Each structure stands twice: as structure tokens, then as C-alpha cells.
Amino acid sequence: MIMTKEEFANHSDIQSPRHVFRAEDWEEKEIHALLDEAENIAQIPRQTPLFQRLYAVNLFYEPSTRTKLSFEAAERNLGLEILPFATDSSSVQKGESLYDTVKTLESIGADVVVIRHSQEKFFDDLRTGINIPIINGGDGCGNHPTQSLLDLMTIRQEFGSFQNINVVIAGDISHSRVARSNISLLRKLGANVTVSGPEKWIPDEYRKMYQPMDEAIPMADVMMMLRIQHERHHASNQNVYSFHSSYGLTTDRESRMKKSSIIMHPGPVNRGVEIADELVECKRSRIFKQMQNGVFARMSLLKHVLRQS
Incomplete structure (x- = not known):
């Protein structure tokens, strides 16, 4: 059933806005509900639009391809109209402050705002005073809840559950919001998480989870590779060829993975650096499947925050 803005505003289930700031704020039951809805959507992603005359704004202060465009695809698939913003x-x-920008968008009729910002925890300034849902599309080195949702969807499709699945997250851990959000949710759901990469890029909080790449490879059910986030390093003299041989997923390392294990990467991929070029689209790679699932996962989340699940 298509709902207009007026019908939506008068809907009996309306509550205060449900912001999505951190993946760790989701309860296990809620995560599975979001994933179940995403799987339902994946069966018929371009069904009759659910919404009419509801407006979404994608407020991206950092460059983005996958997150921004998949949100736009998700919004359009649901029938939301997108108010362009640059x-x-x-x-x-x-x-103009971020708060005043969002308050302006709310005042002119936006119903949901997706924000990506270089400032970690930018959402702390938006916790009060904003009366429409805000979805975190990535905050600095902090959180990336919607990426975690699509990653979880991909893993669950492969293994059916998360209990005792061995997930290795390798690369620039200290600067990765993807790593932080995924570590939190995967452990909550019962997966075993190991981190790998240059030890100088392993935060103290994850030190006990660390293993060198060549020790982590044989036990991994999921190898999740991360790029070097040069834009977040004040200075980086890391030789990319040295990085690939020492810490990357080379073809030799891939040959020592379990037959049933898969390769993941949130993108953008730097071929020949964190992962060998020929492995990006190999049989065990789920990198482009993740991108496809990103639309379904974000459709599920938008329905959730707009109280139409």
C-alpha cells in the first residue's frame, strides 16, 4: 500500500524519530529482523513503491560511490523522492553548522536524512532538536552501520548463521569505520573475529584479536580485506608493493584458504595492494554481491526508520 505524507503522519504506529548512529546500538533481534526484511526485498526489489511524497536527503561531506548511490537506488525503489544536496x-x-543544515532540511520537508561526515561522532550534535530520522552513512574512523548490515546479509546468505564463523578483518584497522562496526556486530551475533595487518594499525582494544596474515588465512571462513585509508593518515610512506606481499591477500595466500571460505571487501578496492587483481572477481569473491546487497539492506533500514516495516 502506497502511503502519502499525510497518511504517514497520522499513522498510529508513529513514534519519535529512530536515528541510526552506531551499529552496536542494534539488539540481536533487531539485526535479524532487518536482515530478514532485506532478504524479502531481494526477491522482488523493484516492487510497487511503498511511499508517496516522502522526501529523502543524502548529505555527503565525503566522496562516496557505493554508499551514496545505493542509498539513492534504495530510496527510489521505495518511492521516496530525493531532494538533491551538494x-x-x-x-x-x-x-552553516551541521545542525542548522539538518534543521533546515527538516523545515523544508525532508522526512529522512542520510549523512556521511569526516568528523567522528558528528551525530552527537544531532541527538536532540531534530524530529526526523537520521542515518549515519559513515562518520570519520568511527562507525558505518549500513555497511555492516549489508556485510552481515552477505555472510548469512553464505553460511546460514553467524555462530562460530571465523571472520578475519585485515588491513588498515585503526582508520576503518567498517572494521569497528563489523567487529561489534559480528561478535554480538556469535562469530569469532580476528584482525590482521600492520601491527601499528591495530588499536589497543583489538590487540588480543590480532594474528599475522599467514596464521589467520587457513582458519578463515570469511576474509574481509580493507584498503589503506591514505586520506586519514597524516603521513604515509607505506610502499604498496611491500604492503601487498606482507599483509595483502595474494594468490598464494588465497590458495591456502578453506575451500568453503569467501572473500569480502567494502570497497573501493585497490587492486594489487590489499588484494590481488585476479582475486577481486574470483569464484570465492563476494565483493560485488556485497554491493548488490547494499541496496536491499538499505531499503530494509529505510522502511524500519520510517516505521513501515
Whole structure:
């Protein structure tokens, strides 16, 4: 059933806005409900649009391909209308605060706002005073809840559950919001998580989970590779060829993986650096499956925050 903005506003199930700031805020039951809905959507992703005259704004202060475009696809599939926004041609350039920008969007009729920002925990300034749902599309090195949702969907499709699945997350852990969100949710759901990569890029909180790549490879059910986030390093003299041989998923390392194990990567992929070029689209790779699942997972989440699940 298509719902107009007026019908939606009068719906009896309406509650205060449900923001999505951190993956760790989800309860296990809620995670599975979101994944179940995403799987249902995947069967018929372009069904009759659910919403009519509801407006979404994607407020991206950092470059993005997969997250931004998959949100746009998800919003359009649900029937949401997208109010275009470009930070380089907005009042952000005149010094407008993030709070005032979001409050302006709410005032002119936005019903949900997706935000990506370089500032970690940007959402702390938006916890009060905003009366529409806000979805975190990535905050600095902090959180990336929607990426975690699509990653969980991909893993569950492969293994059926998360209990005792061995997931190795390897690469630039200290600067990765994907790693932080995935570690939190995977452990909550019963998976065994190991981190790998240069030891200088392993935060103290994950030190006990660390294993060198060549020790981690044979036990992994999931190898989740991460790129070097050069834009978050104040200085980086890391030789990419040295990185690949020492810490990357080479063809030799891939040959020592379990037959049933899979390769994942949140993108963008730097071929020949964190992962060998020929492995990006190999039989065990689920990298492009993750991207496809991103649309379904974000459709599920948008329905959830708009109280239409």
C-alpha cells in the first residue's frame, strides 16, 4: 500500500524519530529482523513503491560511490523522492553548522536524512532538536552501520548463521569505520573475529584479536580485506608493493584458504595492494554481491526508520 505524507503522519504506529548512529546500538533481534526484511526485498526489489511524497536527503561531506548511490537506488525503489544536496554549492560554504543544515532540511520537508561526515561522532550534535530520522552513512574512523548490515546479509546468505564463523578483518584497522562496526556486530551475533595487518594499525582494544596474515588465512571462513585509508593518515610512506606481499591477500595466500571460505571487501578496492587483481572477481569473491546487497539492506533500514516495516 502506497502511503502519502499525510497518511504517514497520522499513522498510529508513529513514534519519535529512530536515528541510526552506531551499529552496536542494534539488539540481536533487531539485526535479524532487518536482515530478514532485506532478504524479502531481494526477491522482488523493484516492487510497487511503498511511499508517496516522502522526501529523502543524502548529505555527503565525503566522496562516496557505493554508499551514496545505493542509498539513492534504495530510496527510489521505495518511492521516496530525493531532494538533491551538494555541500560545495550549499550554505555549508558560508559557515552553516551541521545542525542548522539538518534543521533546515527538516523545515523544508525532508522526512529522512542520510549523512556521511569526516568528523567522528558528528551525530552527537544531532541527538536532540531534530524530529526526523537520521542515518549515519559513515562518520570519520568511527562507525558505518549500513555497511555492516549489508556485510552481515552477505555472510548469512553464505553460511546460514553467524555462530562460530571465523571472520578475519585485515588491513588498515585503526582508520576503518567498517572494521569497528563489523567487529561489534559480528561478535554480538556469535562469530569469532580476528584482525590482521600492520601491527601499528591495530588499536589497543583489538590487540588480543590480532594474528599475522599467514596464521589467520587457513582458519578463515570469511576474509574481509580493507584498503589503506591514505586520506586519514597524516603521513604515509607505506610502499604498496611491500604492503601487498606482507599483509595483502595474494594468490598464494588465497590458495591456502578453506575451500568453503569467501572473500569480502567494502570497497573501493585497490587492486594489487590489499588484494590481488585476479582475486577481486574470483569464484570465492563476494565483493560485488556485497554491493548488490547494499541496496536491499538499505531499503530494509529505510522502511524500519520510517516505521513501515
